[in-house]
Amino acid sequence: MQTQTSNTLHNAIMEAGSKDRPPMLAPDWKDVKVLVSKGSPITTTARIRETYKNVLQDIRDQLNAEVEAVQIILTGIDNDIYSTTDACPNACEMWKAIERLK
DSSP states (O other), rough: HHHHHHHHHHHHHHHHTTTTTTTTTTTTHHHHHHHHHOOOOOOOOOOOOOOTTTHHHHHHHHHHHHHHHHHHHTTTSSEEEEHTTTOOSSSSHHHHHHHHHH
16 A cells, blocks of 8 residues: 555656756755856855854843843742743743733
8 A cells, every 4th residue: 555655656746847846855955956057166164153252242241131131030920920931931921921920
């Protein structure tokens, strides 16, 4: 039964013209083909992990303000509210969750 399903799937893919275009599940394939066909050099980019030490001061200030806001909210709530807001990703979401509990 699986062979029949595989054959049906194969036939459907072939009818859709998969020989004429890149595979749908590999969207980057087209970009790679264009770069190679134009003769442009392949470049690599280095990924640098952002840490607190190597980000801009504006970003550090924003992170510090976020931490302070979360700490202020956490010190003023009960344990039952804390358990509700524990999964919130930021202070704004925490505040919204607390407002919904009122």
